[in-house]
Amino acid sequence: xxxxxxxxxxxxxxxxxxxxxxxxxxxxxxxxxxxxxxxxxxxxxxxxxxxxxxxxxxxxxxxxxxxxxxxxxxxxxxxxxxxxxxxxxxxxxxxxxxxxxxxxxxxxxxxxxxxxxxxxxxxxxxxxxxxxxxxxxxxxxxxxxxxxxxxxxxxxxxxxxxxxxxxxxxxxxxxxxxxxxxxxxxxxxxxxxxxxxxxxxxxxxxxxxxxxxxxxxxxxxxxxxxxxxxxxxxxxx
Amino acid sequence: xxxxxxxxxxxxxxxxxxxxxxxxxxxxxxxxxxxxxxxxxxxxxxxxxxxxxxxxxxxxxxxxxxxxxxxxxxxxxxxxxxxxxxxxxxxxxxxxxxxxxxxxxxxxxxxxxxxxxxxxxxxxxxxxxxxxxxxxxxxxxxxxxxxxxxxxxxxxxxxxxxxxxxxxxxxxxxxxxxxxxxxxxxxxxxxxxxxxxxxxxxxxxxxxxxxxxxxxxxxxxxxxxxxxxxxxxxxxxxxxxxxxxx
Numbered sequence: 010x011x012x013x014x015x016x017x018x019x020x021x022x023x024x025x026x027x028x029x030x031x032x033x034x035x036x037x038x039x040x041x042x043x044x045x046x047x048x049x050x051x052x053x054x055x056x057x058x059x060x061x062x063x064x065x066x067x068x069x070x071x072x073x074x075x076x077x078x079x080x081x082x083x084x085x086x087x088x089x090x091x092x093x094x095x096x097x098x099x100x101x102x103x104x105x106x107x108x109x110x111x112x113x114x115x116x117x118x119x120x121x122x123x124x125x126x127x128x129x130x131x132x133x134x135x136x137x138x139x140x141x142x143x144x145x146x147x148x149x150x151x152x153x154x155x156x157x158x159x160x161x162x163x164x165x166x167x168x169x170x171x172x173x174x175x176x177x178x179x180x181x182x183x184x185x186x187x188x189x190x191x192x193x194x195x196x197x198x199x200x201x202x203x204x205x206x207x208x209x210x211x212x213x214x215x216x217x218x219x220x221x222x223x224x225x226x227x228x229x230x231x232x233x234x235x236x237x238x239x240x241x242x243x244x245x246x
Numbered sequence: 247x248x249x250x251x252x253x254x255x256x257x258x259x260x261x262x263x264x265x266x267x268x269x270x271x272x273x274x275x276x277x278x279x280x281x282x283x284x285x286x287x288x289x290x291x292x293x294x295x296x297x298x299x300x301x302x303x304x305x306x307x308x309x310x311x312x313x314x315x316x317x318x319x320x321x322x323x324x325x326x327x328x329x330x331x332x333x334x335x336x337x338x339x340x341x342x343x344x345x346x347x348x349x350x351x352x353x354x355x356x357x358x359x360x361x362x363x364x365x366x367x368x369x370x371x372x373x374x375x376x377x378x379x380x381x382x383x384x385x386x387x388x389x390x391x392x393x394x395x396x397x398x399x400x401x402x403x404x405x406x407x408x409x410x411x412x413x414x415x416x417x418x419x420x421x422x423x424x425x426x427x428x429x430x431x432x433x434x435x436x437x438x439x440x441x442x443x444x445x446x447x448x449x450x451x452x453x454x455x456x457x458x459x460x461x462x463x464x465x466x467x468x469x470x471x472x473x474x475x476x477x478x479x480x481x482x483x484x485x486x487x488x489x490x491x492x
Binding site: 019021022023024025036038040045047048049063064065066067095096097136137161163217218220221227 | 285286303304305306315357359363364365366394395396397398399400401402403437438439440476479480483484486487490
């Protein structure tokens with residue numbers, strides 16, 4: 010029952026990862042008793058499970074996820090939201106309103122209009138049904154200010170870090186508030202545009218170098234260096 | 247620069263018109279992730295061929311009625327730029343391009359897990375910027391890379407290569423001149439790890455034993471191209487890793 014790659018090795022679709030009594034994890038598939046990769050990524054093992062951490066993928070909705078999306082269409086009883094997934098999500102008007110929803114008297118565009126960006130949570134989704142959203146929870150709803158960053162959804166766990174070590178470090182260093190959507194969109198709101206720019210830079214660095222080790226330290230170092238540069242420039246003026 | 251039709255395509259010492267040996271591939275250069283706006287993209291130069299491929303999706307299908315309830319629809323457009331050939335080609339899709347689009351789609355479909363994403367479409371665009379024979383094969387090779395770059399789950403990469411018979415000799419990876427002046431051309435697409443052929447065509451005529459030899463030659467060409475293909479796909483990530491971990 011051999012394994013053909015070492016942990017954290019880069020593989021491409023079709024690479025034979027293992028043969029014999031193993032289980033398939035993410036981004037792999039089984040043919041007879043052979044396990045192959047189905048995406049570009051890094052192999053890893055967990056007991057008898059073989060999986061690939063993808064380096065690029067798209068977002069697949071999952072119930073309970075917090076996502077950031079853009080309103081693309083106004084319907085008669087709700088909104089259609091683009092959540093950066095293969096499927097458009099629905100947000101029902103009755104979900105937003107306290108009183109019973111009446112299509113004739115309620116003015117939907119005054120709540121959310123086309124182009125608005127919202128934070129929402131997925132309450133229902135399966136193969137046959139488009140994702141359904143809700144905004145009835147604290148922290149959800151329309152985004153009024155801040156900077157949006159889009160990264161590959163598979164790298165969200167890397168951005169969060171072990172027990173949130175990476176985000177909390179960025180929050181601390183840049184003094185920004187960061188809201189992470191599981192769909193790869195991240196909202197940053199800081200006191201100054203410079204702070205936000207720093208956080209954006211950090212996120213892009215994480216996305217690009219997600220498959221390397223010692224990343225948290227390198228990002229911290231970069232942020233400290235850049236911050237000094239900004240302060241220096243401000244003193245000059 | 248009009249090409250004159252030469253008397254002989256292969257010299258006595260087994261050297262081909264462009265200086266290659268009989269079983270030699272044209273020089274290949276592949277790059278992955280060249281377009282920022284596409285979900286996945288790749289570019290190939292194989293000899294004088296220059297081809298760009300872009301992949302979008304999976305996303306909602308437009309028009310809506312084409313959506314399938316149990317799997318994604320794979321759509322493919324093979325297109326040659328008006329300036330890709332010597333005589334200006336009309337930009338409208340020709341009969342040949344429509345057929346090649348279908349053939350390429352059918353060669354890629356077995357490699358993609360279309361059943362994972364019902365009610366969506368995956369759109370592939372193959373744009374031939376400069377053509378010199380074997381564009382369907384090179385187009386297939388890049389399109390497969392663009393799919394992989396787009397993060398679309400696949401059973402295997404698809405790699406394609408042609409072999410044929412020219413001046414009575416078996417040759418690999420035919421150029422435009424050899425294709426037009428030769429006796430037969432056999433384009434073949436392969437999923438190398440699964441050892442499955444997804445495209446097999448023949449233009450011209452061959453004896454049964456000759457056909458077998460040509461197919462084996464093309465298979466060998468595919469396997470050699472596959473190493474370049476794989477390298478190109480990994481290169482993007484390896485370069486970053488080496489830069490930060492020096």
